[in-house]
Amino acid sequence: MAAAATCGSVAASTGSAVATASKNNVTSFQRRGPRASGTNDSGPRLVSIAGTRPSVRNGQLLVSTGLPALDQLLGGGLAVGTVLLIEEDKYNIYSPLLFKYFLAEGIVNGHTLLVASAKEDPANILQELPAPLLDDKCKKEFDEDVYNHKTPESNIKMKIAWRYQLLPKMEIGPVSSSRFGHYYDASKRMPQELIEASNWHGFFLPEKISSTLKVEPCSLTPGYTKLLQFIQNIIYEEGFDGSNPQKKQRNILRIGIQNLGSPLWGDDICCAENGGNSHSLTKFLYVLRGLLRTSLSACIITMPTHLIQNKAIIARVTTLSDIVVGLESFIGSERETNPLYKDYHGLIHIRQIPRLNNLICDESDVKDLAFKLKRKLFTIECITKLRSYDLRSQIYFLSRHLQRKFSIKKNPYFKEPHTLKKIY
Amino acid sequence: MFVELNNLLNTTPDRAEQGKLTLLCDAKTDGSFLVHHFLSFYLKANCKVCFVALIQSFSHYSIVGQKLGVSLTMARERGQLVFLEGLKSAVDVVFQAQKEPHPLQFLREANAGNLKPLFEFVREALKPIDSGEARWTYPVLLVDDLSVLLSLGMGAVAVLDFIHYCRATVCWELKGNVVVLVHDSGDAEDEENDILLNGLSHQSHLILRAEGLATGFCRDVHGQLRILWRRPSQPTVHRDQSFTYQYKIQDKSVSFFAKGMSPAVL
Numbered sequence: 001m002a003a004a005a006t007c008g009s010v011a012a013s014t015g016s017a018v019a020t021a022s023k024n025n026v027t028s029f030q031r032r033g034p035r036a037s038g039t040n041d042s043g044p045r046l047v048s049i050a051g052t053r054p055s056v057r058n059g060q061l062l063v064s065t066g067l068p069a070l071d072q073l074l075g076g077g078l079a080v081g082t083v084l085l086i087e088e089d090k091y092n093i094y095s096p097l098l099f100k101y102f103l104a105e106g107i108v109n110g111h112t113l114l115v116a117s118a119k120e121d122p123a124n125i126l127q128e129l130p131a132p133l134l135d136d137k138c139k140k141e142f143d144e145d146v147y148n149h150k151t152p153e154s155n156i157k158m159k160i161a162w163r164y165q166l167l168p169k170m171e172i173g174p175v176s177s178s179r180f181g182h183y184y185d186a187s188k189r190m191p192q193e194l195i196e197a198s199n200w201h202g203f204f205l206p207e208k209i210s211s212t213l214k215v216e217p218c219s220l221t222p223g224y225t226k227l228l229q230f231i232q233n234i235i236y237e238e239g240f241d242g243s244n245p246q247k248k249q250r251n252i253l254r255i256g257i258q259n260l261g262s263p264l265w266g267d268d269i270c271c272a273e274n275g276g277n278s279h280s281l282t283k284f285l286y287v288l289r290g291l292l293r294t295s296l297s298a299c300i301i302t303m304p305t306h307l308i309q310n311k312a313i314i315a316r317v318t319t320l321s322d323i324v325v326g327l328e329s330f331i332g333s334e335r336e337t338n339p340l341y342k343d344y345h346g347l348i349h350i351r352q353i354p355r356l357n358n359l360i361c362d363e364s365d366v367k368d369l370a371f372k373l374k375r376k377l378f379t380i381e382c383i384t385k386l387r388s389y390d391l392r393s394q395i396y397f398l399s400r401h402l403q404r405k406f407s408i409k410k411n412p413y414f415k416e417p418h419t420l421k422k423i424y
Numbered sequence: 425m426f427v428e429l430n431n432l433l434n435t436t437p438d439r440a441e442q443g444k445l446t447l448l449c450d451a452k453t454d455g456s457f458l459v460h461h462f463l464s465f466y467l468k469a470n471c472k473v474c475f476v477a478l479i480q481s482f483s484h485y486s487i488v489g490q491k492l493g494v495s496l497t498m499a500r501e502r503g504q505l506v507f508l509e510g511l512k513s514a515v516d517v518v519f520q521a522q523k524e525p526h527p528l529q530f531l532r533e534a535n536a537g538n539l540k541p542l543f544e545f546v547r548e549a550l551k552p553i554d555s556g557e558a559r560w561t562y563p564v565l566l567v568d569d570l571s572v573l574l575s576l577g578m579g580a581v582a583v584l585d586f587i588h589y590c591r592a593t594v595c596w597e598l599k600g601n602v603v604v605l606v607h608d609s610g611d612a613e614d615e616e617n618d619i620l621l622n623g624l625s626h627q628s629h630l631i632l633r634a635e636g637l638a639t640g641f642c643r644d645v646h647g648q649l650r651i652l653w654r655r656p657s658q659p660t661v662h663r664d665q666s667f668t669y670q671y672k673i674q675d676k677s678v679s680f681f682a683k684g685m686s687p688a689v690l
Contacts, residue, residue: 058487219533219534219535219577228518229519232515232519279575279576279577282575282576283531283575283576283577286511286514286572286575286576287514287515287518287531289511290510290511290512290513290514290515291515293481293511293512294481294511294512294515311612311613311614312609312612312613312614312615312616312617314612315609315612315614316571316574316575316614319479319571319572319575319607320572320575355454355456356484357483357484357487357488358487358488358675359457359460359488359491359673359674359675359676359678360646360673360674360675363641365643367640367641
């Protein structure tokens with residue numbers, strides 16, 4: 001597994017007033033050596049962290065987001081030290097799912113969790129986490145659920161439906177015995193013993209709001225200031241930034257903040273266009289990112305951006321976050337009746353991927369992605385199945401063939417070939 | 425330093441112009457490759473560089489700099505590079521009470537202040553040492569990026585004042601260069617950002633604008649770069665020169681080509 005950070009000794013400052021004496025600087029952006037895939041032999045000098053792996057592109061340490069399909073779209077996973085911002089869907093139905101997958105992944109890997117919410121008690125959030133699907137049960141679960149005549153098996157070379165082979169592959173099956181990225185059953189709860197065995201910290205705003213502030217308020221709303229103080233405290237006390245001499249921590253801290261920016265946090269950007277503290281949220285994000293960059297932690301934030309009145313703030317928040325993923329559900333919108341979106345529950349937009357330690361980033365070519373929540377699984381798929389423009393007749397014949405061979409339900413828009421012009 | 429970009433701008437590290445303000449601007453895409461270019465360019469030109477890096481950490485620039493052939497750690501050790509790491513300093517400012525004024529002091533203040541401590545830091549970093557020997561050719565200030573200062577509570581006027589003071593000191597007094605990056609928010613109606621961008625566009629000598637393609641995402645052409653030379657001090661007798669190129673970013677370099685002449689298309 002990955003070789004963890006050896007504290008790269010940054011040379012002492014040369015008379016610069018600001019380069020504060022930083023001792024062994026544990027940033028998460030250390031270059032991992034090429035021996036990253038080696039096994040742990042006896043007496044290792046470098047400890048590997050469970051649930052992480054180095055990025056193929058630049059050796060960055062990555063953690064899984066809890067959804068292997070999302071990991072693939074983000075270039076392997078979420079880099080340690082970065083912020084994943086989820087723009088909530090309109091009725092906040094699917095973004096809590098992504099939030100819970102992230103936390104569940106942390107529990108399965110043994111990471112420390114920090115859950116912050118202004119709406120729900122973190123203990124209740126943890127009770128509702130989905131149960132992990134273990135390898136031996138996986139195959140049976142998938143045979144019931146998977147729509148297997150639409151997605152190709154990777155090894156079978158297709159003779160008839162050869163155009164499907166050119167489609168990008170989205171993994172929906174379990175990778176056996178993978179220690180990175182697990183599958184979860186959304187209909188079952190995480191077993192109680194796993195939750196109790198994990199190390200977690202909760203921040204529930206109504207409880208903490210009455211305690212006194214240790215830091216002077218710096219024009220952030222009190223809720224944000226307290227949260228920052230709490231996070232910084234945990235990072236220091238448990239040694240995630242390597243500065244505490246008593247604690248030698250070699251684990252990842254997963255931070256989850258729910259509904260940031262909503263009025264429950266005391267912020268008014270969702271209520272008024274030019275409120276009093278319009279810089280509170282952006283300042284909070286900046287300082288949070290500063291904390292994350294200097295510690296072994298990764299953060300997921302869900303934010304109701306559709307409620308923010310001032311569009312400029314959304315642009316600024318996007319710039320200040322590393323990865324931004326937007327969810328758009330079809331409930332109540334005119335797209336619900338569109339036959340193209342019949343099988344899906346919403347669209348997922350990857351709005352931004354960071355370029356870390358690199359000039360380029362792993363942007364995926366597939367831009368039109370949709371998600372659906374089946375009985376047990378949350379899957380992400382590419383909508384447009386066949387994208388070449390000279391394929392009209394082949395689509396028609398192909399669909400007829402597939403109907404006969406796999407007995408697919410007849411799709412209304414494959415009925416007459418001349419109507420394809422309208423759609424394509 | 426990207427050799428092709430040097431050719432387009434008609435400069436080399438040996439004979440670069442002095443006393444200029446260069447504005448880097450990006451719209452709908454990431455223009456940080458321009459920052460990496462100028463950082464390595466001025467380090468190779470043996471200039472004293474003060475880099476105010478507000479958006480990423482030191483190791484990010486250091487690793488990319490190694491790909492471009494400069495070592496930021498060595499430059500910092502021998503005093504050529506003064507690096508202000510915004511993210512790390514912000515944590516120090518917010519959580520620990522500082523005795524002496526800190527460049528990012530404004531994070532602690534409730535009202536929009538001014539950027540005077542930051543300017544003092546820059547001036548202190550770039551002032552010439554009176555030791556007799558001239559080790560570095562001329563000072564350079566690099567800021568990545570100014571739009572973050574707006575997000576942190578500064579007004580557009582305060583940021584413009586800061587750039588004005590820096591220009592007066594670095595460009596006019598010390599005969600150095602200033603390079604700043606500003607995001608163009610496009611249709612996001614960020615008025616403060618537009619004020620900042622327009623104000624800087626009128627003051628700068630060279631504007632490099634990286635734009636995403638109007639037609640959307642493309643794997644082979646990552647964007648379009650518009651280069652505009654200006655002479656703000658003289659009345660416009662000559663027209664401002666402007667060129668447009670498309671580019672593709674690779675692992676260690678950026679290749680530029682005329683519009684529509686991408687190697688993937690030809």
